[in-house]
Amino acid sequence: MVRRLVVINMLITLIIMSAVTGCWSRREIETLAIVSGVGVDLVEVDGKRMYRFTAQVVKPGQLAGGEAAGGRGGGGVQKPYLVSSTLGKTIWEAERNFTTQTSRKMFLSHTEVVVIGEKLAREGIQPVLEFIQRKHDFRETTLLLVAMGPADTTLMAAAGLEKVTARDISDMVVNTRRASVSFPLVTREAISMLQSSGSQAILPRVIHIPYGHKGVPTGLRLNGAAVFKKDKLVGWLTPEETRGWMWVTKRVVSGVVPIPVPGKPGENRISTEISRATASITPSIKNGRLVIKVKINEEGGVGEIPAPGLDPTEPEVVQQMEQFLAEAIRREVLAALRRAQEEYRSDIFGFGDTVHRAYPKVWKKMEKRWNEEFFPNLEVRVEVEASIRRVGMSGKALSPK
Amino acid sequence: MKKDGRLVFRKLVKPVKAAMKNVKKQNSRKKQELNPDPTGIRTWEQYELSACLEDNLQNLRAVFRDAGDFFIREFTIGTNEPVKAAVLFFEGLNDKKLVVDAILKPLILEMREIPPELWAKAPIRVIRERILCSTDLNELTEWNQVIERVLDAEVVLLVDGSPVALALGAKEWEARGVMQPENEATVRGPRHSFNETLRTNTALLRRIIKSPLLKTESLYIGRHTRTHVVLAYLERLVDEDVLAEVHRRLSRIEIDGVLESGYLEELIEDNPYSPFPTMEISERPDKVAAAILEGRIAIMTDGTPVTLIVPTLFVQFLEASEDYYLRYPTSIIVRFLRLLVLNAALLLPSLYVAVTTFHQEMIPTPLLISIAGAREGTPFPALVEALLMELAFETLREAGLRLPRVVGQAVSIVGALVIGEAAVRAGLVSSAMVIVVAFTGIASFALPSYTMASGLRLLRFPMIIMAGFLGLYGILLLSLWILIHLMSMRSFGVPYLSPISPSNYREVIRMLLMRAPWWAQTERPRVIGHQDSRRQVEGLKPRPPKR
């Protein structure tokens, strides 16, 4: 009985299917333009503000080194991707205008990075985040970056080790953890930073250096960060300051911190490698004054000692190195703090949130004027405890005789 | 049995009518009128044998006229007062030597030693008790019995002056010996399989289960074929309700002939519209014995090695008899593998279609790119491609199945390798689709039950179509419909999906997910063998000897 009903209903369904319309949400995989990276810029065209949507689309036939592609005699020298830009009054319109330039439907689900142009960032990134959040095919794990300069040139830069630039960038973002001068930030985090009144947004920065200059290598560079206030870009952090911020927000994974040589002041620096770092932020109110205590715990190892004969296993040397290390870290943190408090007046550290959690009533009074009044004058005590655990494969530093 | 017996002669009756009148004249004990029913179904049963040999033979010749293999050997029983007698049989169905040695020789040559007064009193009894050397002897008094026995390859002896016939079992005809099972091969385990002779099969079974509780009930089904069907089960273990249900369903069958157990299966199954089998089939005596030991019933049919086992649950189609012979850790892993395979055989192509045409975001980027690259330039949409490939695969399978074994292999090689490779190279189909379809095919072969695999194969096509129209949602819909269908199914009163649902978590683990080691299988599957649930004593787990 049920069986017969199923069969009849399937017939009915098929009739409806064929009668109502063709194929609805169906899209054949080969008719998709698989976008791997997106750049959004704000440009002026004929005096009008327009969004420029740049997409990097992979060409699967050239990328998939399979037989099917090879058999049909691929050119070989062609780039395996296409970068194309379109204009529109809104981002979505610009995205849709893409259809006027290419033969395939835009498919954004596999977008790995979204690069925001500097000009757009200064005007406000709310449209971009809104676009990403509302559109159902974007991943929430898409990485966000701010380009120094326009975003489209970043995507047009030649790919490095990977075949597609966007993939290159997204892998770089992950890889950069080993230096801790930049950090991966996914859309979800950016959105929650933006929505919180007690913390301001900060996005990693990407720089495209087309020409070499004074010994600086060319290519894409991933370091530093863009500081926002509300959703508007207010300035940049240098790589060191970025790490300073990362210490406080527990984002440091690894990296190299150079410290002076104990007992031998000079140009030479000992490298220490960060192996573990944690931090805690505790707000407290003493005598009606709000004080934030930041405590950073770091563990590291010695990487290279350019001081012949120095014995890193000697307790005094270790103690001194640890002191220097703590000082170096403290300096980075303070640099970041100073930038944020004095120059940008933007609470990128999320101190406001900690106050909110610990003193909800106090926070209620401060919330409105936090960034302008309270945060810049906030007393932040930074305590760093650094310890060196390992010295590597050798004992005393190599001494040529 | 008699009830069925009547049906035999529907077509024979007309030519016999004249002869019947004769019989009627002779038979004064029976007072009934000749059956006015022109089909005369009841005709034979009402009449008993005549005492006159001539009349009987005349009738028989009429009944079996134009049957060239029917033989009547008339002879004279060699007593002091010679009596006419005749043996009747179909040639080729009996052991001729036995007929000569066990019937003709003693009757013709050795009768003289019988005291005449004894002979005069009850000739048939003398023949039966003192002359014939045969283990299988029956007295017949009715016509229908005589005809039935002769047709069932027995030798019937008629003696003049006696209204009683003797039937001798001397069946022997050309038959296949007990060979290796062809469809259910195992690495470990017994190698013999049932063959077409029912007696051999029951003997094989009896050799495994040497218990007086093992019952082998006989039924005869089929108006013309009179196929011998045996219900084998263990008394006290079998569920009486199920047994009664099997009886009820078998007894209502009225059909011309039963050539294979498939006839019975379709006539007695619970859900005739379902693509899922509700009866397990096997040609392995050990598997059937195992089923019987679980309290299930085996329905064995003469003329085919394939035995039906009822009731059967869905999960039992995922078991092979070898599971219980191999060491249990291996079997457990194999069970999990089969669960995967079951899903793959049903869902893989449709999942591929759904994911590549609706949910591309689910595919990891590198895979997406390689699939997209492979599909570039192929002419068909994924849905059509999948359907075509599945059809091609089914064609190949069917071709390989029907051809002689040597050619069959060639077909699969040509089909799979050459055509597949060429199609991919020519850009007609994408290599990803070939992989998917090929794996699905292999997955469906990896299922131990061929009938279950065929059912799944059937459902694969609607599944692909649903996936092509509604993506994962379509797959889910159809799966739900199938699930609801399975949920409402029963196999001879036992819910088909038990123990999954209605659920018994311990049984799920024991029957579906795990194969418990033998020393832990202290109970039979609860849903079937609950009449006597203990299988063995506790504490059989081997231990090192205590010192």
Next chain:
Amino acid sequence: MLEGGRISNRQLIFLMLFTVLGTANMFLPALAAEHAKQDAWLSPFFSMLEGLWVVFIITELGRRFPGKTLIEYLRLITGPVLGTGLGCLFIFWMIHTNAIIIREFAELIVTTMMPETPIIIFLATITFTAALLVRAGLEVMGRTAEFLSPIFLGTFVLIPLLVGEIMKPENLLPILEKGIKPVIAGGLAPGGWFGEVALLGMLLPYLREPHKGRQAVALAVGVITVNLSVTGFAVTAVFGPEPNLMFPFLTLAQNIRVAEFLERIESLILVVWVAGVAVKIAVFYYAAVLATAQLTGVKDYRCVVTPIGVILTVLAIIIYDNIMELVNFVARIWPFYGPTFEWVIPALLLVVAIVTRKKSPPPPEDPDPERNVGTH
């Protein structure tokens, strides 16, 4: 007896789980967070009270009128005329609520999975699936729920676990920042959902052990509470106190990233969820069908399945013009509309029954028809 099948208490628990969770875990986190902010995970506990209250009322009525469904004792308590009128209202409520559920389901699928497909396809197919379940009878429904529940619950436990890595539990602080009132406000809409266990009134006579029905459903309410609370917790911990999302749970699933392979599994989760919704719709559908059959006195409830299915499908289309209206209704009106039928009227009935001392004798022990071969 219109329904021959019997369900076990475990199956009842699962049916009730699906009845509430079917749509709740997709829509509720957003509704609760709207008012309760970071305390969204506390709101379900307030809704739970309402759920338990409903269970109490319904089972108390069930105790007074053993072997009778809501519709049957409705007429015993209030007399044939008023009883029939109230019965019609109840049927309307069941069908209307079911239409809302069907529409919610279809809107979610259209928004998140297949935006270009006409919504009628989803409305019709899911109604048909539910109709199959209803036709197959209560027993098959119970078994299907039993079968699907490990998958369903497993998925909804797994997701919060898989996003554990990106959770920030500090997002939940400070607790009760604005007092208890917003938390209660956040619990109002879920309360209406919890109250859907009122359908128990239609199922109670068909339990194998009706006297244990109260415990079973109370347990179900508890599990639902925990589930919703955990979901609320995970959503807040991941997205912060103001997740401006329509379907936070799905977005949560989007954020899962395990081993570079398990990504974007929200379609899979949707599929699992659809199976649950089908059961939910079937339970409502079944209640409406059974109620109609009992009110009109037909002998076989199967004859009303198709017409009610048609009405359900059409109603699901015509009641709302757009998803905003739907969300508004669910957030603002449902918390009061639902409980009217879930416990206000039943509570009044109970009071009337107690005052007028109406009771019905225990039904004759009917031999369990399913005590067939091997169902135990």
Next chain:
Amino acid sequence: MVLLLTVIFLALIALEVPKLVQGKMWRELAVYSALMFLGMFLSYAKVLRIKIPNPDEWIRHLYKPLSEAVFHYLTGK
């Protein structure tokens, strides 16, 4: 669209009604027809864009004051 709807309804009716008639279940048939007629009326009205009263509107109007009062008390909005 109307045609499609008609086909579907005819199919549904053809599937169920004969059984009811055969079984002489007149009461069932009456209930079936009444409900089916309601369903068909609603669907044709929807397809032909005839305005039909929406029960949701009434419920909305009925409960709105209560809802506003309660939420105002609880959230101050």
